[in-house]
Amino acid sequence: MTVAEIRSQFPQLNEKVYGKPLVYLDNAATSLRPLSVIRKWDEMSSALSANLHRAVHAIANRATEEFESSRQAAADFIGAGSAEEIVFTSGATQGLNLVAFCLGEMKGFLKEGDEIIIGEAEHHSNILPWQFLAQRKGLTIKVLPVNDRGELRIKELPSLLGPRTRVCCIAQVSNVLGIENPVSEIAAHCHEKGCLLVVDGAQGVVHCKTSVGALGADFYAFSGHKLYAAPGTGVLWGRRDLLEQLPPYMGGGEMINTVKWSGSTFAPVPHKFEAGTQNMAGIPTLKPAFAFAQNSAHLPETERIMAFMPEALSRIGGLRLYGTPTDVSARIPLFSFTIEGAHHEDLALILDKMGIAVRSGQMCAEPLMDRFGVTGMLRASFAPYNTLEEAEYFVESLKRAVKMLKD
Numbered sequence: 437m438t439v440a441e442i443r444s445q446f447p448q449l450n451e452k453v454y455g456k457p458l459v460y461l462d463n464a465a466t467s468l469r470p471l472s473v474i475r476k477w478d479e480m481s482s483a484l485s486a487n488l489h490r491a492v493h494a495i496a497n498r499a500t501e502e503f504e505s506s507r508q509a510a511a512d513f514i515g516a517g518s519a520e521e522i523v524f525t526s527g528a529t530q531g532l533n534l535v536a537f538c539l540g541e542m543k544g545f546l547k548e549g550d551e552i553i554i555g556e557a558e559h560h561s562n563i564l565p566w567q568f569l570a571q572r573k574g575l576t577i578k579v580l581p582v583n584d585r586g587e588l589r590i591k592e593l594p595s596l597l598g599p600r601t602r603v604c605c606i607a608q609v610s611n612v613l614g615i616e617n618p619v620s621e622i623a624a625h626c627h628e629k630g631c632l633l634v635v636d637g638a639q640g641v642v643h644c645k646t647s648v649g650a651l652g653a654d655f656y657a658f659s660g661h662k663l664y665a666a667p668g669t670g671v672l673w674g675r676r677d678l679l680e681q682l683p684p685y686m687g688g689g690e691m692i693n694t695v696k697w698s699g700s701t702f703a704p705v706p707h708k709f710e711a712g713t714q715n716m717a718g719i720p721t722l723k724p725a726f727a728f729a730q731n732s733a734h735l736p737e738t739e740r741i742m743a744f745m746p747e748a749l750s751r752i753g754g755l756r757l758y759g760t761p762t763d764v765s766a767r768i769p770l771f772s773f774t775i776e777g778a779h780h781e782d783l784a785l786i787l788d789k790m791g792i793a794v795r796s797g798q799m800c801a802e803p804l805m806d807r808f809g810v811t812g813m814l815r816a817s818f819a820p821y822n823t824l825e826e827a828e829y830f831v832e833s834l835k836r837a838v839k840m841l842k843d
């Protein structure tokens with residue numbers, strides 16, 4: 437597909453902001469949706485609205501088939517061994533909370549004084565669930581730091597991994613630094629010490645060819661809305677033997693086997709984790725979203741943007757880019773930076789007036805902001821529908837915005 441063909445599938449790109457064509461560079465926060473996704477979402481709402489699994493009527497059966505076939509599509513997309521290892525969630529946040537909560541309740545898994553390792557660049561969604569768990573169970577959290585380039589200091593991992601370390605929580609790609617972490621190497625260290633690895637794939641699943649088997653993860657969570665699918669959709673993959681040992685997360689309809697006053701038993705995985713009415717219009721949009729992601733990977737235009745951006749940004753006085761790995765192939769098209777003397781929020785507001793949507797602030801990674809001694813950053817994140825021309829317009833507009841603030 438050419439970029440022009442891709443762009444024609446994204447109606448939101450026709451929007452104007454303050455009379456200017458929208459340049460959408462906030463894709464790491466949420467992506468735009470192609471027509472294939474919008475149509476599936478519409479079909480599920482306008483023709484197949486019925487509660488899943490529970491009824492015998494035709495519409496419910498078709499809706500259930502749309503929902504359940506999305507499970508196999510998700511398994512195929514991330515190289516999972518079986519659709520039964522796919523738990524649908526509302527997003528990465530829910531997936532990570534589910535794992536943290538349920539590991540805490542898994543028989544014999546955690547004892548007071550056990551340890552958890554968390555990467556220094558993690559999103560709050562991969563910190564807070566573990567802090568809650570640590571408080572509940574009396575656990576200690578240790579931090580795997582990043583260096584000044586934003587790379588995880590992987591050499592320190594073996595010394596952090598002790599006999600009491602039970603879980604290590606790492607993002608495949610940080611939403612601030614845009615660097616793909618060496619997850620399989622981390623997995624090897626963890627497994628050698630009997631520690632589980634939970635991978636936050638919210639950004640990685642969008643940009644990296646992902647096979648959960650090759651990553652060596654024990655759990656892997658991501659969100660649909662960052663991957664062109666409907667909001668409120670997500671996937672948690674878990675090793676089947678682990679999913680089977682975990683107790684349920686929430687109680688409600690569909691997750692049970694029998695319910696008696698004397699006690700209840702639960703449905704087999706993955707339904708044990710899917711209590712209540714699911715996002716029946718949203719989940720089936722994962723299928724066209726996966727197809728779009730597969731067909732739009734590694735476009736020449738994205739490569740051109742990747743070559744252009746770091747170089748162009750480095751020519752702006754006082755600009756500091758965060759996430760500059762020695763191995764440039766570990767970068768995704770996401771650029772976070774600060775500019776001396778120009779506040780990130782002011783820059784974002786001026787850029788908005790020029791039609792450019794970017795992210796500013798802590799980006800849900802406050803400990804990482806503290807690590808770099810900043811209160812926030814500006815982030816431009818690209819998708820396959822973005823063009824080199826937009827990247828050039830962004831850099832020129834940024835220069836103008838900086839000049840306005842400094843003059």
Ligand SMILES: Cc1ncc(COP(=O)(O)O)c(C=O)c1O
Binds near residue numbers: 636638659
């Ligand atoms: C790396 C990372 N993890 C987790 C999340 C949380 O995703 P959601 O809000 O879709 O649950 C995000 C969202 O920005 C993210 O970038």
